[in-house]
Amino acid sequence: MERCQWCGKDSSGYGMVVLTIKEGEPSQSICEDCYNRYMADMLGVEDYKDFENEAIFKDCDGIDHCFQIGKKIHPTGICWETIEFIEEDKVGYSFEIHQEFEEDSNDALKRLYEKIKKGLSQKYIKREVFQGYELISFKENLVEGRIEWDDRYDDRTPKFIIDGQEYSLEELGRMMMSCEGWNFKLEIIEPTE
Template sequence: MTQSRCDRCSTTGPAHDFVSAGSDGTWRVLCIRCFNTEMAQFADLHGFEHPSFTPLRLRDVDDNHHEFHFCGLLLGDQLSLEAFELAGDDEAAGYRFQILGEADAEPSALLGQLIQKMKRALALKHLQADAGRLQIANTTVRGRVEWNGDENARQPCTIIDGQRIKWNDLGAMLLAFEGWQFRLEMLDPSDEA
């Protein structure tokens, strides 16, 4: 797993526990604790306590386990709480959830809301295997757009049911709906899809 080092306190750890923060044209890598400390000073939030949560395992509708890690980032007057899976080295794969609350919200209350959101998502499957090939199970697909890992490719990939689905493979699934209409709506990561 890629390691990072904090430019402020020199702590090292897995890259997902660090953020790149830019100010005055320079970029620094900060651990989340240092990022939140600086943000709290910047936003004049006194007594802000950096939230930390232990990883949590949840089961999806097919009884598969998913291990989620949490990250609480102070974004000015808002606290963003994110849950993500570590699918090997690929930090962009797997389920990912976000919820936003007031900066002075009780982190455990926000965590409770986030877990409810995660459970609602894990109770749904949008793809099903049909003769060894994935197909769209019903008529709605929810997922996330991600970079496909290729600098030169002008197409994204998608994450559906927590798994990476190539753009072409999603296109192949849509062939089953030839002649149908569709509605494509983009939603902020903190909204409920």
């Protein structure tokens, strides 16, 4: 738990913003609401609040996923972010979109919802049980996911969130071994794209 230094509200670390107002002064850790209010005032834009903070979507296997929805107002536009918390500090699916200030927030939210639906509409990893062992493998030749820091190791080891589930570098490597000898291409995509 972290406490907002402006309003005192407790928050899970997610959504907290570290803000430095003046160079040389200590930075402050504040909650998303305080940050958005401050940015909206400074930029003279609307701090749109009339949206559902939570939404449930079904994936292609009929499994429910509960998303927390939030936004951050940046000088360049608004970043809408939706996160599925699997456990307190564990994130499954997450999606982001960028809203220009000219765009209607409801249209931006529609785009976010579409992105969630599209993200849940297919899976990339197949899990099977074979002679008591769980085998994981790629369904097709394409895998999409998110790169995160694996805090079980040093700061140089990533983990991968695919189909809303965590896979270690070693697990991903093992799945790739079924394609040994093949070529691959790696494309890195911005989270708002």
